[in-house]
Amino acid sequence: MTENTSRYIDPLTDFGFKLLFGNEPDKDILIEFLNTLFQGEKHIVDITYSATEYSGSYTKEKKVLFDLTCTGQDGEQFIIEMQRTGQKFFRDRCVFYMSRLISAQLPKGKDWNTPLKEVYLIGIMEFQFNNVDSNYLHNIALMNTDTGKVFYKGMGYKFLELPSFDKLEHELESDLDKWFYLLKNLSRLNKIPSFLDKRVFQKIFKIAEVSKLxxxxxxxxxxxxxxxxxxxxxxxxxxxxxxxxxxxxxxxxxxxxxxxxxxxxxxxxxxxxxxxxxxxxxxxx
Incomplete structure (x- = not known):
């Protein structure tokens, strides 16, 4: 089935991504996605969508444009980025994005006497990292390289490497596997597979029908x-x-x-x- 004759939209297009994950009335989709990614590490009950353009605290700072940002019920912030192809400074850009959100938490001229809110970047990638293991999900954190223990729990990166996910339908073992499968294959399907029977997946298929646009x-x-x-x-x-x-x-x-x-x-x-x-x-x- 070609893209032009697909029954369902491609979630890896800018339009498709924001239709499924960036709409306030359907924010339960993004909440479910984030909870699956964090696998019990966090439990997100509610989110508030934030502006995608950020100018920084100082007038001379360069503006940055995020694909999608939101804030959890405890003030934790999430950046969700889609990246179609590898770029030389992609990792640098991810670190820069995180630094912007962190620096914005301390109002200009105020003393440093307050804890930081947690910040996370989720990268959905249509390419593979070079010189990195072949896992399809990379969990990155500040870590003590001598002990292997996490140094700071308040920030982290999660990169979804879609080309490295090659499981077939009968090999899907977890909800995370199902999310990967859905992201890669939604636009190729012509009906809802029986194994995607969770309410959130049913809702995605309903929203994603091209004929309803x-x-x-x-x-x-x-x-x-x-x-x-x-x-x-x-x-x-x-x-x-x-x-x-x-x-x-x-x-x-x-x-x-x-x-x-x-x-x-x-x-x-x-x-x-x-x-x-x-x-x-x-x-x-």
Missing amino acids: TKEQRELYESDIKAKSDWKGGMDWAKEQAAEQAAEQTQLNIASAMKKEGLTNELIAKLTKLSIEEIELITLG
């Missing part, structure tokens, strides 16, 4: 789908180009080695499929 919502969603399709096409083309260039470079390296061994240009061309002109341009070092 208003005309304006449909236009916004289709614009998002086109942007995602264009991005994917560009990424696929870049990968193909990189693979072709790597293959060509391999052939050039082989041709160079053959040339050093004294093989004729004609024989090298026959063996490597390179042109005589390309082989003549190879200089022996």
